[in-house]
Amino acid sequence: MTAISREEVAHLARLSRLAVTEQELDMFAGQLDVILQSIARIGEVAAADIPPTSHSVPLVNVLREDVPAPCLPREKALAGAPDVAEERFRVPRILDEE
Structure with a gap:
């Protein structure tokens, strides 16, 4: 059984403002299902006695x-400056004075 349906993929695509074809709905549903199953598997492996880390080495x-x-x-x-003015680097103006 898949964890995500075509309808859910279509809904996500609408929320993301992505235009997807009928073929892409099937393809993305399968790909997202693999991702969600992988994440669920990682959750099963993680042990409560292991503290979370951001890096594998200190x-x-x-x-x-x-x-x-x-x-x-x-x-x-x-x-070596291309342009100097008043003993400073001279750069093009990017903001207009108000």
Whole structure:
């Protein structure tokens, strides 16, 4: 017995504003049924004594220490810029002034 009917697939398609053919209704019903059965199977396997996890291995913070270092001089930073104005990068305006 299937977990999802053609009528339910058609209803989901209407809610999602998807145009599906009669053939697609049958195909999607079968595919969704396989997905729903797989999810149900996973629910049977999950044990109550196993805590939920987001990763299979423990994660640690891998960021390096923030060590102050000398900055790039302004002249060098602006040397490769395509356009400079008032010692700053000049970029095209994207917003009009109101």
